[in-house]
Amino acid sequence: xxxxxxxxxxxxxxxxxxxxxxxxxxxxxxxxxxxxxxxxxxxxxxxxxxxxxxxxxxxxxxxxxxxxxxxxxxxxxxxxxxxxxxxxxxxxxxxxxxxxxxxxxxxxxxxxxxxxxxxxxxxxxxxxxxxxxxxxxxxxxxxxxxxxxxxxxxxxxxxxxxxxxxxxxxxxxxxxxxxxxxxxxxxxxxxxxxxxxxxxxxxxxxxxxxxxxxxxxxxxxxxxxxxxxxxxxxxxxxxxxxxxxxxxxxxxxxxxxxxxxxxxxxxxxxxxxxxxxxxxxxxxxxxxxxxxxxxxxxxxxxxxxxxxxxxxxxxxxxxxxxxxxxxxxxxxxxxxxxxxxxxxxxxxxxxxxxxxxxxxxxxxxxxxxxxxxxxxxxxxxxxxxxxxxxxxxxxxxxxxxxxxxxxxxxxxxxxxxxxxxxxxxxxxxxxxxxxxxxxxxxxxxxxxxxxxxxxxxxxxxxxxxxxxxxxxxxxxxxxxxxxxxxxxxxxxxxxxxxxxxxxxxxxxxxxxxxxxxxxxxxxxxxxxxxxxxxxxxxxxxxxxxxxxxxxxxxxxxxxxxxxxxxxxxxxxxxxxxxxxxxxxxxxxxxxxxxxxxxxxx
Amino acid sequence: xxxxxxxxxxxxxxxxxxxxxxxxxxxxxxxxxxxxxxxxxxxxxxxxxxxxxxxxxxxxxxxxxxxxxxxxxxxxxxxxxxxxxxxxxxxxxxxxxxxxxxxxxxxxxxxxxxxxxxxxxxxxxxxxxxxxxxxxxxxxxxxxxxxxxxxxxxxxxxxxxxxxxxxxxxxxxxxx
Numbered sequence: 073x074x075x076x077x078x079x080x081x082x083x084x085x086x087x088x089x090x091x092x093x094x095x096x097x098x099x100x101x102x103x104x105x106x107x108x109x110x111x112x113x114x115x116x117x118x119x120x121x122x123x124x125x126x127x128x129x130x131x132x133x134x135x136x137x138x139x140x141x142x143x144x145x146x147x148x149x150x151x152x153x154x155x156x157x158x159x160x161x162x163x164x165x166x167x168x169x170x171x172x173x174x175x176x177x178x179x180x181x182x183x184x185x186x187x188x189x190x191x192x193x194x195x196x197x198x199x200x201x202x203x204x205x206x207x208x209x210x211x212x213x214x215x216x217x218x219x220x221x222x223x224x225x226x227x228x229x230x231x232x233x234x235x236x237x238x239x240x241x242x243x244x245x246x247x248x249x250x251x252x253x254x255x256x257x258x259x260x261x262x263x264x265x266x267x268x269x270x271x272x273x274x275x276x277x278x279x280x281x282x283x284x285x286x287x288x289x290x291x292x293x294x295x296x297x298x299x300x301x302x303x304x305x306x307x308x309x310x311x312x313x314x315x316x317x318x319x320x321x322x323x324x325x326x327x328x329x330x331x332x333x334x335x336x337x338x339x340x341x342x343x344x345x346x347x348x349x350x351x352x353x354x355x356x357x358x359x360x361x362x363x364x365x366x367x368x369x370x371x372x373x374x375x376x377x378x379x380x381x382x383x384x385x386x387x388x389x390x391x392x393x394x395x396x397x398x399x400x401x402x403x404x405x406x407x408x409x410x411x412x413x414x415x416x417x418x419x420x421x422x423x424x425x426x427x428x429x430x431x432x433x434x435x436x437x438x439x440x441x442x443x444x445x446x447x448x449x450x451x452x453x454x455x456x457x458x459x460x461x462x463x464x465x466x467x468x469x470x471x472x473x474x475x476x477x478x479x480x481x482x483x484x485x486x487x488x489x490x491x492x493x494x495x496x497x498x499x500x501x502x503x504x505x506x507x508x509x510x511x512x513x514x515x516x517x518x519x520x521x522x523x524x525x526x527x528x529x530x531x532x533x534x535x536x537x538x539x540x541x542x543x544x545x546x547x548x549x550x551x552x553x554x555x556x557x558x559x560x561x562x563x564x565x566x567x568x569x570x571x572x573x574x575x576x577x578x579x580x581x582x583x584x585x586x587x588x589x590x591x592x593x594x595x596x597x598x599x600x601x602x603x604x605x606x607x608x609x610x611x612x613x614x615x616x617x618x619x620x621x622x623x624x625x626x627x628x629x630x631x632x633x634x635x636x637x638x639x640x641x642x643x644x645x646x647x648x649x650x651x652x653x654x655x656x657x658x659x660x661x662x663x664x665x666x667x668x669x670x671x672x673x
Numbered sequence: 674x675x676x677x678x679x680x681x682x683x684x685x686x687x688x689x690x691x692x693x694x695x696x697x698x699x700x701x702x703x704x705x706x707x708x709x710x711x712x713x714x715x716x717x718x719x720x721x722x723x724x725x726x727x728x729x730x731x732x733x734x735x736x737x738x739x740x741x742x743x744x745x746x747x748x749x750x751x752x753x754x755x756x757x758x759x760x761x762x763x764x765x766x767x768x769x770x771x772x773x774x775x776x777x778x779x780x781x782x783x784x785x786x787x788x789x790x791x792x793x794x795x796x797x798x799x800x801x802x803x804x805x806x807x808x809x810x811x812x813x814x815x816x817x818x819x820x821x822x823x824x825x826x827x828x829x830x831x832x833x834x835x836x837x838x839x840x841x842x843x844x845x846x847x848x849x
Contacts, residue, residue: 148760167792192785195794199749201760267749355745476827512827516741519802519846527803530744532753532826632759633752661759 098256100210101340103157108614110156113206113251114492115611118402119337121494122571123612127619128670129574133588133597136668139620140180144170144663149607149628151490152206152251153568154665155214156613157228162209163624165663167195167202167219173231176615180667184231186216186224194220194242197523199267200630203249203607205335205490210254210279217248217261223275225259225282235282239263239275245523246270254279255338255345255375262332266350266395269327269526272367274347276378286378290330290349290366291316297366298378305382305432307460319363319388327520328360329353330367334397335492339413342430344372344381346415348396355393356515356528358473363388368396370417370425372432382432387421388461391470392446392513393484393529394421399492402429405500407551416550418493418504420486421462423450426550434460438553440546441487441506443536446480470529476514483511483533485564485630492609493548496571499591501556502548503577505565510536545569545579545587547594557594563655566631567623568609580606580623582631583658586666602666605659607631618669626663627655699772704820706733713838714809721773722809724817730829732817734838737831739814742807746798754825755818761793768819776812780804806845 103109104116107124114121128136144150148166155162160183161174168190173183195202198219208215213225213234221240224233239261240246245268253260259277263270272290277283288298294313301313320328331350338345349371352364368387373380387394401416415429422444426436437450447462470477485507493504511533518528535542543561548554567580575591582605588598605627612621706715706725714735717723725733732740744753750761757763768776783797798804804811817823834842 192787192792192794193796195792196750196783196796201758514741516745517846518745519806519848521801524796524798524801525746525749525803527745527749530741530748532744628759633749 098340100254100256109158110154110611110613111209112155112254113152113208114335114337114399117255117338117340119335119399119492120401120403120571121492121569121609122496124573125612125614125619126572126574127614128572128576128621130576130590130597132670133574133576136588136598136621136670138600138666139669140667142172142174142180142665144172144626144665146170146626146663147661148626148663149201149203149632150624150626150663151203151607151609151629153609153611153624154622155207155209156611156615157209159615160228162207162214162228163665164204164207164216166204166626166628167198169204169216169218171207171214171216171226171231173214173228186226186231188218188222188224190218190220191242194247197242197245197268198247198249198264199525201628201632203629205249206251208252208254208259210259213279215252215254215259215279217250217252219247219249221246221248221263223252223259223261223277223282225279237277237282237284243523244268244270250333251335253336253338256340258285258375260336260345262334262336262347264331264333266329266331266353267525267527268523269329269353269520270331271326271328272330272332272349274332274373274378276375288373288378288380290332290369291320291325291328291364293317297380298373299380299383304380306384307432307434311383316365319365321361324360327353327526328364328367330369331395332397334490335399337400337402338375339402339429342413343375344429345375346370346372346400346402346429348398348400348417350395350397351390351393354518354526354528356473356518357389357391357471358515359517359528364390368394370396370400370415370427372429384427384432384434384460386419386423386425386462392421392480394419394486396420398486398488398490401493401495401502403495403497403550405551407435414550416495416502418488418502418548420482420489421446422482422487423462424548424550424553426553436550436553440504440548440555441482441508441544443481443508443510443539444487470513470515474514474516476512478512479510479537480513481510481536482507483509484513484531485509485533489566489630491566491607492568494569494571494577496577496591498573498575499547500549500551501591502550503569503571503579503591504546504548505567505569505579506544506546507564507566508536508539508541508543509533509564545589545594547591559589559594559596564631566629567606570610570612570621572612578610578621578623580608580610580625582606582627582655584625584627586610586621586623586668600668603664604662605631605655618672620667620669622665622667624663624665627659627661700770701768701772701816704816704822709835711836712841713834713836714813722813724813724822726817726822732823732828732831733813734832734834735810736814736817736823737828738807739810739812740828742803743811743814746801746803747811755815756825761795764815765818768815773812777808780808780811802846806842
């Protein structure tokens with residue numbers, strides 16, 4: 073009996089200590105501060121995509137050249153980025169999701185590879201190519217989220233399976249495309265399948281043994297949402313009971329979308345996890361009257377319990393497929409002389425949002441593409457019943473079934489899709505790869521069958537009137553909500569950005585260029601055409617005293633649909649030579665890693 | 674009988690050249706519409722569904738419906754207007770050599786190709802009403818795309834539903 077009591081006390085003490093000493097006993101947090109490594113998908117918990125390495129800088133980046141390359145042998149779209157932990161690089165390819173461990177001490181020799189056996193029937197239930205957005209590291213293990221929703225933990229040294237769990241059911245259209253996110257002692261994964269009527273959720277597993285700790289849904293009863301009607305707030309007010317159910321007709325929420333496949337961030341001091349939920353399902357809005365909460369929402373959840381602290385729905389009752397899953401970037405900046413804990417998010421709907429990440433207060437919401445026309449702005453009047461809601465343009469509504477609505481900007485791809493932005497604390501600017509595409513959208517009645525596409529609208533996409541560029545790479549001030557500079561891109565800028573202390577920002581383009589631009593001015597400093605179009609994220613690391621910049625090529629994904637064949641209306645407007653031409657005239661398929669460095673003397 | 678044999682040889686030859694096993698399918702034949710059925714679909718001389726496009730570009734309703742339904746369910750893999758994607762074939766080309774029954778069979782039963790390092794899998798759409806209720810519509814739309822009778826994008830004008838088309842559609846799409 074005495075022994076038992078003692079044990080209880082000790083564990084209670086340990087628990088107390090753990091909750092306060094967040095920095096010291098989280099080795100992953102310490103590792104993130106070592107810029108030589110790249111241990112999480114977006115460089116750090118805050119998802120900044122920023123490195124303090126500066127050997128490559130604005131004055132010498134023009135001299136960098138490929139140092140080594142690696143082929144994955146897979147022809148599908150390659151999103152995400154490799155990791156570097158110690159002397160080893162880890163990467164995962166699209167389906168069948170082979171993981172490679174490459175020895176940086178030995179010219180990238182393959183230390184081990186892991187190829188899961190998966191049912192190929194998962195391939196056609198992945199709406200937009202069989203992409204995978206990367207692996208994560210934690211506690212000596214590499215975590216990978218397979219297409220069939222299996223989360224597997226591999227021994228980082230040997231590639232042997234430590235544990236494996238199945239998170240969903242691919243026969244119902246539930247699939248895995250997002251990277252796992254290791255925060256402290258947990259691994260979080262989301263689910264894809266918004267176009268298959270999947271009701272989105274997030275699962276948190278114990279990194280050590282793969283035990284499910286919590287699972288929280290985007291839609292449904294409060295217990296499924298993991299919300300407290302009084303304590304969970306939206307724009308400072310309690311959300312109340314049945315906040316989701318009240319905004320759906322009948323049982324539509326059970327097939328209501330709100331998938332969770334984007335980039336997650338974590339604030340260890342607040343112990344909050346941030347991510348976005350996707351489009352409500354179907355794409356025919358008249359089949360789902362109501363706000364469709366909590367699709368299209370920024371979520372802040374307690375890492376240990378999953379309980380939601382605050383929510384903010386950006387696009388109530390979506391009518392255009394403006395998924396809210398894009399990355400949440402966490403920064404500490406001064407606004408009006410006051411220190412603020414900020415969250416910045418570039419939504420598919422074309423608005424760049426800045427919020428207080430502790431309280432969920434909305435600070436800034438402005439268009440990051442001037443062509444956005446479905447809303448004139450976001451209501452910032454705290455006394456208005458519509459506070460925080462978009463001010464919609466009636467002509468752009470797709471509420472009427474069987475009516476073709478023309479000229480909606482942005483297109484369903486969003487002003488930005490999953491390709492993550494980066495933040496440079498020196499310039500206090502965000503570097504954002506964007507899409508510059510509009511659409512016609514016609515909804516019609518659609519019927520649900522489990523495991524089958526559940527879309528309900530047809531759309532045609534094309535560049536905004538008078539423009540021939542389908543993308544821009546921009547610098548954004550999140551405090552004022554203004555574009556500082558903007559570099560046009562012929563195609564959507566679909567590669568994730570890297571900001572560095574060398575004053576250089578890197579990104580990849582759909583034609584396959586790795587580009588380096590000046591962080592202050594956007595001036596092009598270097599470009600190199602890699603073997604295939606880039607939809608992956610640029611990363612950097614240091615090895616043997618040398619800084620390397622790496623990116624995966626391999627065109628595909630949403631960008632590979634339509635853009636690969638050329639958008640519609642190729643002869644409209646300017647008729648500029650090559651302006652709207654098919655991407656297939658510029659690049660072909662193939663997964664390749666290209667690693668750049670300054671030449672050695 | 675000489676014609677089908679040479680066509681088969683051609684298919685075999687193409688198959689060997691490209692390393693692709695060509696499904697035994699005939700080209701769909703003359704697409705000219707000869708009769709409008711009570712079901713609201715135009716038929717060719719073999720009785721297969723086909724498109725009807727007037728000189729001013731007005732398409733029959735089924736072709737227009739096919740455009741809408743294709744660019745909802747099918748385009749996520751096969752690309753807008755059947756122009757293909759980085760991982761699924763351009764059906765505006767495939768339909769040049771695929772007849773109606775083969776097309777229907779693939780849509781209903783699915784298809785798997787594991788060739789040239791590309792795993793291509795088409796699921797069975799047999800129990801998806803958004804496809805099966807509009808199988809003929811999607812077919813005639815793609816047939817018009819394959820012959821070049823219809824270009825990319827939304828048909829500018831379309832005729833109205835005729836005959837039993839509307840009733841059949843409602844019955845087919847109704848919840849059971």
